[in-house]
Amino acid sequence: MEKIKGVINAIEEIDYSLAKKTQRRLDNLTKPQGSLGRLEELAKQIVAITRNENPQFKNKVIFTMAADHGVVEEKISAFPQEVTAQMVYNFLKGGAAINVLARHVGAKVIVVDMGVKERLKVKSERLKVKKIGLGTKNMAKGPAMSKEEAIRSIGAGIEVFEEEFKKGIDIVGIGDMGIGNTTSSSAIVASITGRPVEEVAGRGTGIDDKTLSHKIGVIKRALNINRPVSNDPIDVLSKVGGFEIGGLCGIVLASASKSVPVIIDGFICGAAALMAYSLEPKVKDYMIASHCSAEPGHKAVLKYIGLRPILDLGLRLGEGTGAALAMGIVEASIKILTQMATFKDASVSERIRG
Numbered sequence: 001m002e003k004i005k006g007v008i009n010a011i012e013e014i015d016y017s018l019a020k021k022t023q024r025r026l027d028n029l030t031k032p033q034g035s036l037g038r039l040e041e042l043a044k045q046i047v048a049i050t051r052n053e054n055p056q057f058k059n060k061v062i063f064t065m066a067a068d069h070g071v072v073e074e075k076i077s078a079f080p081q082e083v084t085a086q087m088v089y090n091f092l093k094g095g096a097a098i099n100v101l102a103r104h105v106g107a108k109v110i111v112v113d114m115g116v117k118e119r120l121k122v123k124s125e126r127l128k129v130k131k132i133g134l135g136t137k138n139m140a141k142g143p144a145m146s147k148e149e150a151i152r153s154i155g156a157g158i159e160v161f162e163e164e165f166k167k168g169i170d171i172v173g174i175g176d177m178g179i180g181n182t183t184s185s186s187a188i189v190a191s192i193t194g195r196p197v198e199e200v201a202g203r204g205t206g207i208d209d210k211t212l213s214h215k216i217g218v219i220k221r222a223l224n225i226n227r228p229v230s231n232d233p234i235d236v237l238s239k240v241g242g243f244e245i246g247g248l249c250g251i252v253l254a255s256a257s258k259s260v261p262v263i264i265d266g267f268i269c270g271a272a273a274l275m276a277y278s279l280e281p282k283v284k285d286y287m288i289a290s291h292c293s294a295e296p297g298h299k300a301v302l303k304y305i306g307l308r309p310i311l312d313l314g315l316r317l318g319e320g321t322g323a324a325l326a327m328g329i330v331e332a333s334i335k336i337l338t339q340m341a342t343f344k345d346a347s348v349s350e351r352i353r354g
């Protein structure tokens with residue numbers, strides 16, 4: 001817990017005065033004021049987070065964290081549990097959607113085994129093994145993990161970030177992999193936001209109506225049996241969470257503590273972001289919501305934290321795919337700021353006054 005507290009204490013407010021100064025600079029560029037809309041907001045946010053008036057993204061990193069979930073016993077997913085490990089191999093070979101989209105924006109993918117059930121038979125500099133356990137326990141029967149494991153999973157996320165930070169990170173994206181993790185995320189979101197389970201549970205990998213109503217029942221059972229304390233994110237994580245969700249929460253906290261912007265992917269990463277926000281509300285300003293997932297509970301997450309997603313593409317995959325796409329847009333925003341000519345430089349006439 002000391003490590004988590006240390007990181008939280010190191011999180012400072014972003015520099016709002018630099019955001020104002022950046023708006024004046026944007027207003028001198030060869031375009032009508034405000035005409036680049038959200039790109040202008042993003043550029044200001046990046047400057048205020050990094051305290052660098054000429055930011056550049058040399059090192060773009062996406063952390064895709066994987067773990068298994070005991071609740072799959074309850075048959076709440078359309079896919080079998082072994083897909084988690086199979087997809088980790090796919091990530092390491094470069095064939096998954098996240099690999100394609102990360103390459104598209106020039107980002108590196110770091111895959112983290114936070115608790116995949118299988119002991120992975122591969123070594124790669126792109127794979128970090130931080131196994132907290134061989135999957136969580138079935139939350140519909142009791143706590144998914146111990147308090148100590150919950151704390152260790154957040155700590156492992158912090159460690160992963162700090163190890164990579166030494167090599168250089170200018171912007172982070174987060175992503176998830178874990179069959180059953182929309183069930184766990186729904187329980188976290190219902191618990192922290194107080195929304196009804198029916199409103200935050202969705203079809204995940206594509207379950208039918210009958211399985212969806214069964215999934216809702218399983219989540220309710222897990223909440224009834226475990227009674228997570230809604231304003232204690234570590235208690236919520238231990239009772240209904242997942243190892244990758246704890247790890248992702250650690251990445252969010254660690255990024256903020258080092259003044260690095262962090263792009264949040266969809267619903268599962270949203271649940272992790274919600275936990276980080278409950279631990280320390282200052283992290284909100286370091287977060288960028290990449291997209292609005294088709295998973296219905298994602299809206300509740302965004303509303304609760306107060307984040308406005310950049311994209312709305314009907315994505316419902318996870319892995320960090322939305323984060324990768326948004327990274328390209330965020331990078332475009334800082335290129336606008338640092339590469340466009342001013343009215344004066346380009347001898348373009350300014351707006352008629354009066």
Ligand SMILES: Cc1cc2ncn([C@H]3O[C@H](COP(=O)(O)O)[C@@H](O)[C@H]3O)c2cc1C
Pocket residue numbers: 076077078079083087176177178179180181182183203204205206317318319
């Ligand atoms: C082939 C495949 C690749 C994926 N990549 C991400 N997910 C996504 O789907 C899973 C969550 O949905 P549920 O809770 O319904 O199991 C997670 O692993 C998530 O990352 C995938 C799912 C599958 C099947």
Ligand SMILES: O=C(O)c1cccnc1
Pocket residue numbers: 182204205265266267268269293294295298315316317318319
């Ligand atoms: O929004 C997500 O991250 C998501 C939605 C469905 C399945 N997996 C991930």
